[in-house]
Amino acid sequence: MGGGATDPVDRSAQLATLETAPLGPYLLFLGDTVEQGYAKTAFGLCDWAPDRCIGELALPGATVSTGIPRLSCREAYAKGARALLIGVATPGGAIPQHWIAPLLDALKAGLDIVSGMHARLTDIPQLAASAEMLGRRLVDVRVPPAKIPIATGRKRSGKRLLTVGTDCALGKKYTALSVARALEGRGVDVTFRATGQTGIMIAGAGIPIDAVVSDFIAGAAEMLTPDASPDHLDVIEGQGSLFHPAYAAVSLGLLHGSQPDMFIACHEPGRTHVLGYPDFALPSLEELISETVALGKLTNPALLCVGVSLNTSGMSDQAARQLIAAESDRLGLPVADPVRGGRTFEQLLDGCQG
Amino acid sequence: MGGGATDPVDRSAQLATLETAPLGPYLLFLGDTVEQGYAKTAFGLCDWAPDRCIGELALPGATVSTGIPRLSCREAYAKGARALLIGVATPGGAIPQHWIAPLLDALKAGLDIVSGMHARLTDIPQLAASAEMLGRRLVDVRVPPAKIPIATGRKRSGKRLLTVGTDCALGKKYTALSVARALEGRGVDVTFRATGQTGIMIAGAGIPIDAVVSDFIAGAAEMLTPDASPDHLDVIEGQGSLFHPAYAAVSLGLLHGSQPDMFIACHEPGRTHVLGYPDFALPSLEELISETVALGKLTNPALLCVGVSLNTSGMSDQAARQLIAAESDRLGLPVADPVRGGRTFEQLLDGCQG
Numbered sequence: 001m002g003g004g005a006t007d008p009v010d011r012s013a014q015l016a017t018l019e020t021a022p023l024g025p026y027l028l029f030l031g032d033t034v035e036q037g038y039a040k041t042a043f044g045l046c047d048w049a050p051d052r053c054i055g056e057l058a059l060p061g062a063t064v065s066t067g068i069p070r071l072s073c074r075e076a077y078a079k080g081a082r083a084l085l086i087g088v089a090t091p092g093g094a095i096p097q098h099w100i101a102p103l104l105d106a107l108k109a110g111l112d113i114v115s116g117m118h119a120r121l122t123d124i125p126q127l128a129a130s131a132e133m134l135g136r137r138l139v140d141v142r143v144p145p146a147k148i149p150i151a152t153g154r155k156r157s158g159k160r161l162l163t164v165g166t167d168c169a170l171g172k173k174y175t176a177l178s179v180a181r182a183l184e185g186r187g188v189d190v191t192f193r194a195t196g197q198t199g200i201m202i203a204g205a206g207i208p209i210d211a212v213v214s215d216f217i218a219g220a221a222e223m224l225t226p227d228a229s230p231d232h233l234d235v236i237e238g239q240g241s242l243f244h245p246a247y248a249a250v251s252l253g254l255l256h257g258s259q260p261d262m263f264i265a266c267h268e269p270g271r272t273h274v275l276g277y278p279d280f281a282l283p284s285l286e287e288l289i290s291e292t293v294a295l296g297k298l299t300n301p302a303l304l305c306v307g308v309s310l311n312t313s314g315m316s317d318q319a320a321r322q323l324i325a326a327e328s329d330r331l332g333l334p335v336a337d338p339v340r341g342g343r344t345f346e347q348l349l350d351g352c353q354g
Numbered sequence: 355m356g357g358g359a360t361d362p363v364d365r366s367a368q369l370a371t372l373e374t375a376p377l378g379p380y381l382l383f384l385g386d387t388v389e390q391g392y393a394k395t396a397f398g399l400c401d402w403a404p405d406r407c408i409g410e411l412a413l414p415g416a417t418v419s420t421g422i423p424r425l426s427c428r429e430a431y432a433k434g435a436r437a438l439l440i441g442v443a444t445p446g447g448a449i450p451q452h453w454i455a456p457l458l459d460a461l462k463a464g465l466d467i468v469s470g471m472h473a474r475l476t477d478i479p480q481l482a483a484s485a486e487m488l489g490r491r492l493v494d495v496r497v498p499p500a501k502i503p504i505a506t507g508r509k510r511s512g513k514r515l516l517t518v519g520t521d522c523a524l525g526k527k528y529t530a531l532s533v534a535r536a537l538e539g540r541g542v543d544v545t546f547r548a549t550g551q552t553g554i555m556i557a558g559a560g561i562p563i564d565a566v567v568s569d570f571i572a573g574a575a576e577m578l579t580p581d582a583s584p585d586h587l588d589v590i591e592g593q594g595s596l597f598h599p600a601y602a603a604v605s606l607g608l609l610h611g612s613q614p615d616m617f618i619a620c621h622e623p624g625r626t627h628v629l630g631y632p633d634f635a636l637p638s639l640e641e642l643i644s645e646t647v648a649l650g651k652l653t654n655p656a657l658l659c660v661g662v663s664l665n666t667s668g669m670s671d672q673a674a675r676q677l678i679a680a681e682s683d684r685l686g687l688p689v690a691d692p693v694r695g696g697r698t699f700e701q702l703l704d705g706c707q708g
Contacts, residue, residue: 153599153631214571214604215564245507245653249607250568256602277507280652298634299599 022204026085027076030058033088042087048202054081073109083112093118112137116197141197144212151218158228162260163238166282170268171311172238178338180235193236221257243283259300268311306351307334376558380439381430384412387442396441402556408435427463437466447472466491470551495551498566505572512582516614517592520636524622525665526592532692534589547590575611597637613654622665660705661688
């Protein structure tokens with residue numbers, strides 16, 4: 001265990017703090033992309049953080065647009081942008097040579113650069129040298145912070161809510177964002193805590209939890225959700241699933257380090273097997289809830305399921321309403337689809353405030 | 355989840371193979387150490403892999419000796435050594451400047467260099483250049499292999515046994531080594547699979563599982579224990595504990611990826627709390643066994659506890675014998691201390707062959 005188990009210095013270390021200056025606001029960089037599918041990140045940012053998206057910048061030949069104003073780096077800076085966000089993917093995950101000049105322009109105009117691509121900005125010598133000289137940040141959001149302490153298991157002040165799921169990619173991020181926004185609207189002192197790259201870009205801060213070395217994963221979750229005032233609520237983006245044959249360790253480390261007081265169980269009705277793993281059946285919501293309580297109580301014995309979030313995007317209004325009502329009756333818990341909102345979602349929020 | 359969940363290429367990748375040429379046999383490097391406590395690695399190697407330890411090499415001023423022949427690099431090579439193993443720690447984990455010349459000598463004499471120190475051999479330009487030129491390996495055993503695939507969850511051929519524990523540092527490695535050796539003595543086709551640095555040095559191969567990025571931990575365990583003939587047994591060194599507030603994720607990823615058919619539950623009688631975490635009580639052996647079965651059955655529904663290993667090093671012979679008998683009665687399982695061996699250990703081995 002990396003020497004941590006016998007090295008008291010590691011464990012008694014102060015929780016490191018996340019980079020204090022948040023990322024953005026953003027100028028969305030679209031490269032020369034001609035396929036909308038490659039611009040998922042840019043569209044996601046416009047959907048979830050429109051107030052953080054000042055404009056977009058595309059190279060000649062690009063046909064994709066998010067519909068927000070087209071601005072030069074200088075214009076964007078003047079309007080308040082502080083980072084160029086690479087909002088498109090490339091087929092191999094690399095940064096093409098002809099992007100370097102516009103990226104250097106962004107640095108010169110006063111913008112940091114934020115990327116979620118596989119290739120690291122800091123590995124490109126011209127960008128690294130220019131950023132160093134100009135005092136700008138190159139932020140690869142797939143890269144976790146350098147100094148993550150071993151988890152202490154110490155109970156922290158403030159409240160925490162985690163979204164957990166029966167599988168990957170079925171609404172844990174969406175649910176956490178929706179709940180955080182809605183509670184903020186109710187006047188709750190709440191912070192969305194991002195654990196994946198898109199979430200980090202939306203929030204402007206966070207830790208890519210699945211990129212953390214195994215020994216430090218619970219420590220990273222502790223670092224992400226530090227001590228807070230007693231009525232402050234962290235709403236933490238869940239990752240993976242405790243029932244996933246490849247990613248359960250990520251989910252468990254996040255659960256243990258987060259020490260949540262509450263969780264929302266997320267599921268997509270109709271999904272029967274782990275995405276891409278046809279031999280692995282999904283657990284029932286009851287199994288997910290009882291397993292999360294059983295494992296999560298190690299670091300927070302008071303852990304409670306406050307409700308269920310169903311991703312009913314594939315269903316008709318009526319069918320979704322009926323299913324939500326039936327599941328709520330069956331489980332004896334608030335059940336809602338945050339996208340549909342409404343009375344059931346308000347009841348789910350009530351539970352998060354309870 | 356690092357894109358793995360949506361990228362079929364990752365999942366269908368062939369299992370990468372471990373470095374094919376095993377490490378060693380070794381010349382143990384003791385530096386100029388004057389405190390026996392710093393030479394734990396060297397003594398551990400002499401205890402567990404005496405046939406792989408050809409000799410020792412110390413610098414002027416050293417007062418520590420393992421008792422095996424003192425040899426120069428050339429003498430050691432002539433006697434079959436193929437790697438210099440750094441068998442001592444330094445206070446800061448760094449490689450002192452005055453070690454560089456003897457390490458370069460080792461490379462020239464035909465030896466690889468193997469290190470478990472925090473500082474990486476490959477980060478020392480003189481060593482890197484010389485090793486490159488001479489075709490030698492610099493092996494930092496804390497560094498996992500470069501290409502670890504995402505876990506597939508696919509059932510593999512052959513049999514697997516994992517040691518699990520109520521805590522860190524109470525005999526999981528020792529138990530796995532003892533069981534593997536003893537079964538080999540019975541003629542079983544068995545391989546000890548190392549998951550920590552000392553184990554890797556003893557075995558000459560392995561993966562430092564707690565240094566693997568979280569997304570890949572189950573994949574690393576799959577890679578470590580590949581398909582084998584139906585009667586082959588992998589005995590896998592466990593790590594951490596499912597009940598550890600910092601390291602449970604490591605234990606779960608190792609459990610899921612190993613897909614063990616059998617496990618041995620390890621415990622140190624008298625230890626009541628997690629080492630260094632006085633607020634965390636250890637689970638009972640019953641809790642450890644039922645939790646391991648509950649979580650492990652995700653990737654191997656046939657998972658079975660075949661016995662218990664007790665570290666009774668702090669007890670008298672008689673007290674240990676009585677406790678072993680009482681625990682065996684209470685749990686209805688073979689219970690033994692592999693260090694003490696005897697009839698109870700033979701019964702534990704019988705269970706591993708069952």
